Amino acid sequence: MISQENSESSSQKVMVGPQRMPSLVALRCFEAAARLESFSRAADELHLTHGAISRAVRAVEQELGGALFERRNRRVFLNDAGRLLFDGVHAGLAQMARAAEAVRQQVAGRPLLLSCEPTLLMRWLIPRWGDFQARYPQHTVHLVAGGGAVEWGRGIDLAIRRNDFDWGRNVRVQPLCAERMGPVCQPDRLAQFFVSGGHGSLELRGGAPLLHSRTRPGAWADWRRTAPDQPPVPVQQVPGTGDLVLEHFYLSLQAAAAGLGVAMGPKLLVQDDIAAGRLVAPLGFVPDGSQYCLLSLQDEVAGSLKQLLAEWIRQQMER
Template sequence: MNPDVIGQHRSQIDAVRLPPLAALRCFEAAARLESFSRAADALHLTHGAISRAVRLIEDELGVALFERRSRRVFLTDAGRKLASAAREGFVLVETAVREIQEEVRAPALVVSCEPTLLIRWLIPRLPDFQGRHPDVSIHLVAGGGPVTLGRGIDLAIRRNDFVRAEAVHATPLFRERTGPVCRVDKVAEFFDRADSVRLPALRDDAVLLHSRSRPDAWEAWAGLADCRTFGRRAQNFEHFYISLQAAVAGIGVAIGPWQLVRDDVESGILAAPLGFVEDGSVYHLLAPAAIVEQSAQAKLRDWLLEVAV
């Protein structure tokens, strides 16, 4: 017979049978308070319930735990040994329960992010963070521009296109790079072909997609790329996100920040014939104070720095 199997059987046969947890709780209270009556009051039980619980343990162990003299009880040597172990055990259990409850009650980390970046970059990547850090709960809210941290918002992801408070702690995430993008099968319609002399260029009849939330996007890129866009056909949309979706639909050419279009470019949905150029702005993770290492904020910061590459 396999000796390991014998060992397993013996360990099961020789396993110590522990007294019921409720009885141990009654005994520990009686030992600590040196009174069955006070233990009953502390546990909201009757004197008889405490007495029966102690008697149950004594019967199972075959030894007296208390000496009963003149309506008072005194621990025996066996009682002191069990009382010490029970006290330590309950402290360990209570500590573990408290820590678990605190983890469960830990409030979600509220993170504000610019809407288009939230929809097209952060949310698609969030399952990766949740898989790595299931203990950190994230609540995302859409918002742009100046933000008041510490009043319902713990962290914010913003481009440095506004003056922020001096007390705010900012961690640079990535530099903004922009370029014209259109659906892959529309490149020949909106761009002249490159040759040995010329790089690709916007066709004169290309439809430029604008948005009211970033009205200067085309002008800013044109200044960096030394390209004329004035007087071309245009179509306006309410929000920057919609202009990018219009590019995906093949309606025209939008200015696409790299992080907002990288998934579509890498998957072959959008093309960026002219590439991307840095516009001088930087996205930051904003916090009300320096982020404490090993905290939920630090875990999110480190992950953002990794996925922003």
């Protein structure tokens, strides 16, 4: 009897002891390949080679004793065993990412950095920023003005940009809203810059002073291509006599509000001025084919400050 009890005790010790597990690095490679259904895309995401992903997945399969993928036509698909493992690994990595993010913010005390195009920052984001602070007073976010390529090495966490440049393969992109453009001017100068057209509509008067900016020099020409209903007035890429060229886009909008001419205004950036009566948009707005996007290098962790800020930005853009 004593011998039997010792045998059972030994058996129990073996069952409850630590189980062999594939390495965390290999499991991370497996998770990326399974989620993206591609070894190549997983390699890009993790900054590894295709061969490194393949070897990692093979190591996991050997450790667990069976195949996890079906390979067909250069693509990979999870089998039943693969799906079972993926569900657990994906949930586990997400939980670890949340914990790491919480520790990073607690230990470093570094505020989150949001980079935004200067005109959008001044004319749209800052007027609304009080709402975010009122909702999340416990969090600190620093706003940074920047355009074009994002300098991720400076600690930028999120960036708002218009998709008029190549931001790279590894950047996460969330479309926010389409860019819609239209001529805007001071209300008191409406009759001076516009003339009545057919069916009670208005048309841009020939010779009206146009306001250009060096940061978006093709704005007027782009609008002409996307507004075919307008009569052929001489809107050129090169400013004409009487036109005014300013260094930055926001200066052209300020000049329009001062009555110096007609600026090309994005709806997103002039809607507050229109509501306040500082500007009018007599011809409305048309899409110019571009859009604003939210950029980041990593996926948002549920419940993190980064996720809260991204969701708030999306809500504000939809209004």
